[in-house]
Amino acid sequence: MIQGIPLACQRITDKLIWHYEASGQFSVKSAYYLASNLQGRSYSSKHQASFMDHSLWNWVWNRKVPPKLLFFSWKGIHRILPTREALVGRGLDLIPICSVCGRKEETIEHLFFTCLVARKLWRLLGFQELWRRAEKRSFTGFIRNTLSKTNGSDSDYVILQVICLFWRLWKNRCMVVFQFEQLSLDVLAHQWSHQVKEVEQALLSPTPEPRLSASLPVQVESLGLQLGGMKQLVIPMCWKP
Numbered sequence: 001m002i003q004g005i006p007l008a009c010q011r012i013t014d015k016l017i018w019h020y021e022a023s024g025q026f027s028v029k030s031a032y033y034l035a036s037n038l039q040g041r042s043y044s045s046k047h048q049a050s051f052m053d054h055s056l057w058n059w060v061w062n063r064k065v066p067p068k069l070l071f072f073s074w075k076g077i078h079r080i081l082p083t084r085e086a087l088v089g090r091g092l093d094l095i096p097i098c099s100v101c102g103r104k105e106e107t108i109e110h111l112f113f114t115c116l117v118a119r120k121l122w123r124l125l126g127f128q129e130l131w132r133r134a135e136k137r138s139f140t141g142f143i144r145n146t147l148s149k150t151n152g153s154d155s156d157y158v159i160l161q162v163i164c165l166f167w168r169l170w171k172n173r174c175m176v177v178f179q180f181e182q183l184s185l186d187v188l189a190h191q192w193s194h195q196v197k198e199v200e201q202a203l204l205s206p207t208p209e210p211r212l213s214a215s216l217p218v219q220v221e222s223l224g225l226q227l228g229g230m231k232q233l234v235i236p237m238c239w240k241p
Contacts, residue, residue: 059147065199069163076108076139076166083108099176108139111173112166117185124189125165130158164195 017024020034061070075081084096084106098106101116112118113134122131134142146159168188176182183191 065160065202069167072167073163079108081108083111100173112139112169118169120185121169121188124185125192130162160199161196164192164199168192
């Protein structure tokens with residue numbers, strides 16, 4: 001077989017070829033997907049889904065929500081929120097017990113689903129049925145399952161409400177860690193309601209198209225450019241929302 005490979009007529013210098021691009025050229029995009037696949041294989045199935053389910057992340061990224069919620073969701077899906085479990089896994093010398101309830105290991109699933117404060121908030125907001133789906137699922141698995149159980153715009157609305165719920169629980173956790181203060185359930189529910197309204201307004205409001213306007217008058221002599229014996233007027237442009 002090797003002897004059957006034809007040799008080049010000209011002497012060509014050997015060079016490195018990147019196997020994962022048709023052009024043979026290295027790209028950061030192909031390297032990212034390669035690293036994601038390799039890391040996903042070494043994780044459990046719960047972790048693997050967060051690396052392999054690109055369609056789920058595409059869904060989240062295409063929602064018109066505040067950037068902080070998008071980034072927060074991205075961290076949750078990829079399991080890189082700095083919970084105590086994650087920090088211990090990165091080599092920090094910490095006790096991995098939940099900062100909020102002090103009972104069990106602080107994982108993403110515990111913080112958002114099974115922590116005592118989280119369970120009470122889910123119940124207070126009327127999400128008992130959703131919470132039952134979430135109790136024994138991963139963070140990513142819960143979002144995927146919720147999307148499959150609801151239809152059309154309803155799924156968008158439900159998931160965005162839940163993301164706001166996760167965000168309030170995470171902010172409460174951070175207050176406990178950094179300010180040694182825990183918010184009451186009533187305050188958390190009020191903050192959640194206010195945030196959901198903000199997201200609803202962002203979803204319903206049309207995206208304004210940028211318009212260009214010329215700032216006049218202008219100094220012809222100071223803004224003129226001499227091009228081939230002709231003077232061209234350059235008018236400064238500015239963006240208007």
